[in-house]
Amino acid sequence: MEMELVLLTQQIMNGLVNGMTYVLIATGLTLVFGVLHIINFAHGEFYMLGAFFTFFAAKLLGLDYISAGIVATLGVAVLGILANRFFFWPLRKEHEFTVLLSSLGLALLLTNGGELIFGADPKYVASPFADGIVPLGPVIVTQQRMLIFAVGALVLVLLYLFIQKTRMGKMMRATAQNPEGAALTGVDIRRVYTVTFMVACGLAALAGALVGPTAMIFPTVGTWAVLKGFIVVVLGGLGSIPGALIGGLILGVVEALAGGYISMGFAQAIGFSIIIVVLLWRPNGLFGAARRA
Template sequence: MEQLLQHLVNGLVLGGTYALLGIGLTLIFGLMNVVNFAHGEFYTLGAYAAFAALGWAGVDFFTAVLAAIAAGAALGWLCEVTLLRPLRSESIDTTMLVMIGVWIAMQNGELLVWGGVAKSIPHPFPTAPLVLGPVAIAPLRLFVLLIAAGLIAASWLLIQKTKLGRAMRATFQDRDTAALMGVGIGRIHAATFAFGSALAAAAGALLGPVFLAYPSMGDLASLKAFSVVILGGLGNLPGATLGGLLLGVAEELGAGYISSGYRDAVGFVIIILVLLFRPAGLFARQERIA
C-alpha cells in the first residue's frame, strides 16, 4: 500500500512533466496542423538557455527560467517566419519534413556548442525530500508540478478567454474567413508557434535541473509529447493535461507492477488502444481541425 501511494505520487509528478511537454505541442500540432518534430529541441534549448543564464549571466534560477522562455519564444517566432511562413499553403508532409530538418540541425548545433557531456543545472531547492507519511517527494519536483499546473491553466485561459486566443482559434478553423474578419493571419501563426515553443522551453528549463541537460535530451521529450497529444486529442489542452497524467501514472504502475523492462511499452500499448477505439483522442468531443 505504501508502495502504491509512492508509485501514484511518482506517476503524478512524471505525468505533470509529460503534460507540460504535451500542451506546447498540442497547440502547434493541433491548431496549426504542423507536425513539429523539433518540439523536443525547443525543450533542449530551454534547458541550455537556463544553464547559460545561470552560469554566464549569473542571474538567479527564476530569472533563468524566464530567460529560457524568452529564448524559446524568440527562436520559435524566427522559425515560423523564416521556414513555415513561405510554406503555409503546402501540405502537412512538406512542413513535417522541414521540421525534421530543424530537429536535426538544432540537435547537432547543440552538440557543437555544448559538447556531448551532460550538464547539471543548479537550482536553489533543498535536495532532502519532503516526507508526507509513507511518501517522499523532492521539493524541486513539487515546484515543477505547481508551475506546470500554472502554465497549463494560463495557456487554457489565453486560448479560451482572450481576444488573441479567439483570433488563434478562428484562424486555424477557417483562415480565409478569419482574414476577412480582420485577423492578422501572419501574426497569429507566428504568435502560436512562438507560444508553443516557449512552453517547450519552459519545460526544458524546469526539468533540466531535475534531470540533466544533454543534446539528445529532446528525443525522449518529443516522443512523450507526441504520445500525450495523441492520447488527449489534437489541440485539446485539457486533453493533453489529462493525457500526460494518465501516461505518467500508467508507465509508473507498469514499471512497478509488471516489469520495468517494458516501461515504455506500457505507454505505447495504451496509445494503440486509444487509436483503435477513440482515434480522435481519449478526451475529444469533436474534431478540432477544420
C-alpha cells in the same frame, strides 16, 4: 498493507509529476497542431534548448535558478518566433507532409547544432530545490518535483484563460476553426502564427528548465521529449488542450505504476501499446473531435 498503500501513493505522486512535464511538452505540440495544423517534429528540441539555456544563463550570466529558467523560457519563446518567421510561415502554403519533413530537418539541425555548440558532455542544471525533500506524511517528494507540478498547473490555468478570454485567444480559436474565414473577418493570421509558436516553444522550454535539475541534460534529450509528447497527443487527441492535460497525467501515472509493479523495462513498451490501443479504439484520441474533411 499500510506499507503497500504508502508505496502506491508514492508511485502515483511520482507519476503525476512526470506526467506534468509530459503535459507541458504536449500542450505546445497540440497547440501548434490545433491552431495551425502543423505537426512539429522539432518541438522536442525547444525543450532541449530550454534546459540548456537555463544552464548557460546560470553559468554565464550568474543568475540564480529561477531567473535563469525565466530567461531561458523567454529566450526560447523568441527562438519560436524566429522559427516561425524563417521556417514555418514561409512553408504555410506547402503540403502537410512537406512541412512535417521540414520540421524533422529542423529537429536534426537543432540537435546537431546543439551538440556542436553546447558539447556532447551531459550537464546538470543546478537548482537549490533539487535535493530538498518535502515529507508529506510517509510519502516523499523533492521540492523541485513540487515546483514542477505547481508551475505546470499554474501555467496551464493561465494558458486556458489566455485562450478563452483574450482577444488573441479568440483569434487563435477562429484560426483553428477556419483560417480563411478568420482572415476574411480581419484576423491577422500572421500574428496568430507568431503568437502560437511563441507560446508553444516557451512551454517546451519551461518544461526543459523545470526538468533540468532532476536529470542530466544532453543535446539529444529532445528526441525523448517529442516522443513522449506524441504519445500524449495521440492519447488525448491531436489539437485538444484538455486532452493533453489528461493524456499527460494518465501516461505519467500508468508508466509509474507499470514501473513500480511490473518493471521499468516495460514502461516504455506500455507507452507505445497505449498508442496502438487508442488508435484502434478511438482514432481521434480520448478528447479529439473527428476532423472534418
